[in-house]
Amino acid sequence: MDRVALVTGAANGIGLETAKRLARDGWKLAVLDLPDAGLPDKFKDLGDTICITDDVAEDRTAPRAVATIMARFGRLDAVVSNAGIMVRKPIAQLTLAEWRRVLDVNLTATYFLARTAEQALRAAKGAMVTIASTRALMSEADTESYSASKGGLVALTHALAVSLAPDVRVNCVSPGWIATGDYAALRPADHAQHPAGRVGKPEDVAEIVSWLVDGNRSGFVTGANIVVDGGMTRKMIYAE
Numbered sequence: 566m567d568r569v570a571l572v573t574g575a576a577n578g579i580g581l582e583t584a585k586r587l588a589r590d591g592w593k594l595a596v597l598d599l600p601d602a603g604l605p606d607k608f609k610d611l612g613d614t615i616c617i618t619d620d621v622a623e624d625r626t627a628p629r630a631v632a633t634i635m636a637r638f639g640r641l642d643a644v645v646s647n648a649g650i651m652v653r654k655p656i657a658q659l660t661l662a663e664w665r666r667v668l669d670v671n672l673t674a675t676y677f678l679a680r681t682a683e684q685a686l687r688a689a690k691g692a693m694v695t696i697a698s699t700r701a702l703m704s705e706a707d708t709e710s711y712s713a714s715k716g717g718l719v720a721l722t723h724a725l726a727v728s729l730a731p732d733v734r735v736n737c738v739s740p741g742w743i744a745t746g747d748y749a750a751l752r753p754a755d756h757a758q759h760p761a762g763r764v765g766k767p768e769d770v771a772e773i774v775s776w777l778v779d780g781n782r783s784g785f786v787t788g789a790n791i792v793v794d795g796g797m798t799r800k801m802i803y804a805e
């Protein structure tokens with residue numbers, strides 16, 4: 566029986582790499598991204614992939630996505646809630662509308678997707694993975710909305726893991742610096758500051774998601790927040 570996964574924010578970066586990795590692992594795919602993100606082009610070599618182009622923060626999106634998946638494949642085994650945005654502004658400039666938009670896209674949409682997919686995920690004894698950030702745990706200045714949304718995701722993940730137990734495992738991945746652009750353009754110092762000796766790649770996150778959605782490999786793991794950051798959150802930094 567083919568397993569089916571939904572990946573949001575799949576047109577670029579971590580979501581794109583994760584969706585392609587799950588396809589290589591043998592999953593049937595539904596992918597979701599904004600209408601102008603070029604999603605269908607990126608998946609044209611995967612013929613039976615469902616491409617849903619919409620905004621995760623709109624109320625219509627999750628019900629439409631789950632209904633489309635169930636109509637085509639009749640099952641949904643995994644949801645990877647990856648779509649996310651960042652607004653970086655001093656709090657005096659960050660408008661309430663901008664704060665709400667970040668929370669809507671990064672946090673509320675994940676909650677509503679879980680709520681909408683609950684029945685299908687329970688029936689499949691499936692899994693959900695949320696993508697937070699090490700910014701849930703530590704901060705640079707001017708990142709309040711993003712950090713709050715990602716901290717919320719870590720907490721939402723363990724709440725869902727308990728509420729949806731024992732049918733559905735729910736886990737979070739918190740990436741550190743994952744270079745989604747030109748990896749060759751990074752400076753030696755960018756790599757050297759990481760205890761792991763390099764900046765992360767989307768594949769580093771995709772590998773963990775691949776493991777988390779597969780109950781044969783990670784069946785005893787739920788409610789976890791797995792930090793994938795090359796060790797940066799374990800490194801003390803004081804100015805000399």
Ligand SMILES: NC(=O)c1ccc[n+]([C@@H]2O[C@H](COP(=O)([O-])OP(=O)(O)OC[C@H]3O[C@@H](n4cnc5c(N)ncnc54)[C@H](O)[C@@H]3O)[C@@H](O)[C@H]2O)c1
Pocket residue numbers: 573574575576577578579580597598599602619620621622647648649650670696697698699739740741742743744745
């Ligand atoms: N790259 C990093 O260093 C890093 C670090 C920590 C966490 N993350 C998180 O990982 C996730 C993916 O990040 P990335 O670096 O691959 O980002 P990215 O910008 O390369 O890709 C994000 C994708 O989400 C889509 N998206 C944004 N808003 C959307 C919406 N409202 N509806 C539907 N799709 C939407 C975008 O179009 C894009 O394709 C995000 O949640 C991000 O916060 C990234």
